[in-house]
Amino acid sequence: MNDxxxxxxxxxxLLSFFYKxxxxxxxxxxFGISSKGNENLSAFQVDGTxxxxxxxxxxxxxxxxxxxxxxxxxxFEGTRPKYSKGDSxxxxxxxxx
Numbered sequence: 001m002n003d004x005x006x007x008x009x010x011x012x013x014l015l016s017f018f019y020k021x022x023x024x025x026x027x028x029x030x031f032g033i034s035s036k037g038n039e040n041l042s043a044f045q046v047d048g049t050x051x052x053x054x055x056x057x058x059x060x061x062x063x064x065x066x067x068x069x070x071x072x073x074x075x076f077e078g079t080r081p082k083y084s085k086g087d088s089x090x091x092x093x094x095x096x097x
Contacts, residue, residue, distance in 0.1 A: 001063060002094070004071050005031045005041060009095045014072040019061055024048040026059065027076040029083055032093035039063040042087055044080040058082065060089065
């Protein structure tokens with residue numbers, strides 16, 4: 001799963017997955033370990049549904065809770081507003097835009 005996320009960030013490809021029973025399509029921005037010790041993905045959700053945000057918007061997704069992760073052929077331009085390189089919520093960053 002980690003390789004898929006890293007590849008998507010490197011190539012600016014969209015990811016799709018199910019998270020908390022909601023289908024999501026996201027632009028991945030930062031992948032690493034949160035201050036709580038979980039592997040997390042900070043991403044801008046562009047399609048699908050959510051119980052906590054109105055799409056499109058930012059989300060922080062715990063990797064262990066993702067199901068059916070797929071890299072899509074569609075690319076995205078670059079960073080979104082409110083993106084912060086070196087995301088302070090992460091104690092270790094594996095990959096970021």
